[in-house]
Amino acid sequence: MRLTIIHPAIGHRRGQNYIRAWQMEALPAAAIAGLTPPGVDIRFYDDRMEPIPYDEPTDAVAISLETYTARRAYQIASEYRRRGVPVIVGGFHATLCPEEAERYAEAVVTGEAEQIWPQVIDDLRHGTLQKRYRAESRPELAAIRVDRRIFGNKRYLPIRLIETGRGCRFPCDFCAIQTFFERSYRTRPLPDILHEIATLKDGARLFFFVDDNFAGDMALMRELLPPLARLKVRWITQMSINAAHDEGFVAELAAAGCLAVLIGFESLNKANLAAMNKDFNTMRGAAETTMRGGYAAALANLRRHGIGVFGTFVFGYDHDSLEAFAEAADFAIEQRLYIAAFNHLVPFPGTPLYQRLAGQGRLRYDAWWLDPAYRYNEVPFTPASLTPGQITEHCIAARRRFYSWPSILSRGLDRAANFGAAFNGFKWRNYWPINLMHRTDITGRDGYPLGDETWPGELLEAAR
Template structure:
């Protein structure tokens, strides 16, 4: 038996080759590859950076699907299914929109796939695939492992991805993570994380702990940080800003090799944060104390901001940009609000009649960077324009130089080198992703629905 894994891209721009050579590895693929029996042959195509060989023989195609990649995933699935090859889909979008996904695949995995994959493979062997497989609800992460051999020969970013936990306990209105995991947070066993890092630490110079919120449990995160300190690696992660008020915790992160954190500031306005369900961002006296702690211990910041709650003015964008520049953020994202299906935000906008179209991710009129809803305030077009302007200024040559030679950002040679490389790549992305169509407009097939 042969299984083909495919990681779909967001889309393509007509007349332009958008095969990027700087993507991050796909850990969900590596997790499923590890769970696949040794007597099953595996091949993997990453649609973001290489063409898919649809003529290569295979018995089953497995596609992880997110909302942004749904349209392209259905095109890929239809191409295989037209050849009589069954397709199984899983991931966030498959869990939050199972009825939609089931129209384009012989099987859908709802929830986390680890507990269901053995059944999928066994049924595929015998030609008895079921329409739906359900992973155990938030089971143990003791047996999560990754087969990174599937990445060989592909030009990914020189960044080692490691999963130490899943989920987040905070109820942010717009976040699909809390919808998928039910506001829970779980940690993999510390000894297994340390063993994994020891095994792969010589392969990369920098590691990214891909957790939705590394500080989902501060005591457990501190225990892990203390355990990995002897491994002697540099690493970055994502965490909520509340944890940065705990100076002892921040100091522990720094001693363990943490060099940067992605933090969702999202807004500088308290009323907007309350509407987002992020009132916790205002604790501890606000952002100033948290930022001071991170800077004191040499931890760089990737800050994110979201616009579209109907309260924006031109000053809102200027303040966010100034905040990121004044604090010399390593990176920053200025994004419009996106109503992902399954989130409280999506339900609210739909109930209020604010959505322009229900399945915006499949609508041909929608493209990357546009707002698929009426904000009740500033127009979607102006929000898009101001987000793009903020990105262009932030990643301008003067902007990069100012931030790059900040004492913190140049304080570590590896991180300083990474700063200019990653900022340059983000600078290129501002225009490349703007108004990018979802799916491949040049795809000439027909979306095949399950009979």
């Protein structure tokens, strides 16, 4: 049996290559390949970097859906449907919007694939493919199998992606993770993680632990860090800010090779953080009681141990004012963040935020991710205190401020942040090209189409 796995782009703009910063290894595709039983001939195409040979013979197609890639995925599915090939979709968006996905796929797999995928393949073999699959329970993460051979010679960014755990227990109302994982968090068996890193480390410049919250179980991660240190690899990850208040933990992260962490600050406004259910960010009960002080204390710990911070901020919650954008950029500069993102809030379907905005009649599109008129970085809802245009304009202004030459130089040349006992040459050398890349990309993604803008015709629906 022949199976074609496809990782879709968010879209294609006429005459332009895909956004380079997003061309990382397609881990969902490698996970599906790794779970596929032997005897299946697998082909893999990454829509972000190569054309899809629709006429190549295949018995079925598996496509991973995210909300931003859904429209493009349905275009690809339409091409295969026209050729009589069944399409199976899974992933975040398929789980958040299964009824929609069902319209454009012969089969929809919701949730994680580890338990259920072998059955899908078996049904395909026997011609008994079902419309919907969902595993009875969440899989043990010992079941993760990643087959990176499918990547071949594709020109991915030189970063190896690895899962150490899945999910997050926090309840942030805008976040698709808490919906998808229902506020659960599990880690992989530590020997599996260490084994996977050991087998990939030759020639790997940097690992990215793609966990949504690497500090989801600090006690367990503390057990991982000493053997990880012995592997002598460099890595980055994502974590919630509460972990940075534990200086001992931060020191162990640094000793284990952690160069930088992505932290979602989201807002400097307490009322906004409360509205998004993220007031744990204010670190109530910590030594510093004011929110700015709280962030500052955590960030000082990270700086002291040479861990860079990628800070993310969102705008569009009800208590944002025009001043909030510059305040966030200034805070990010003062705190010497390595890089930072200033984006509008995104209502992902299935999240509490989405339900709330829908209930208040504030969504500007029925389904922004499918609407041909919608473009990347357009605010798809009506904010309470600002206009959509003001949010877009001021996000760009915040990026310009943060990636201005004085800011890049002051952050990069800051003594305390970069030249203390924890000086790391690799991190510092890479600071300059990474910041320059962001500087040139301040508006580069704005207006990017969802779906291929040159794709002709209407989406072809699957038989019901």
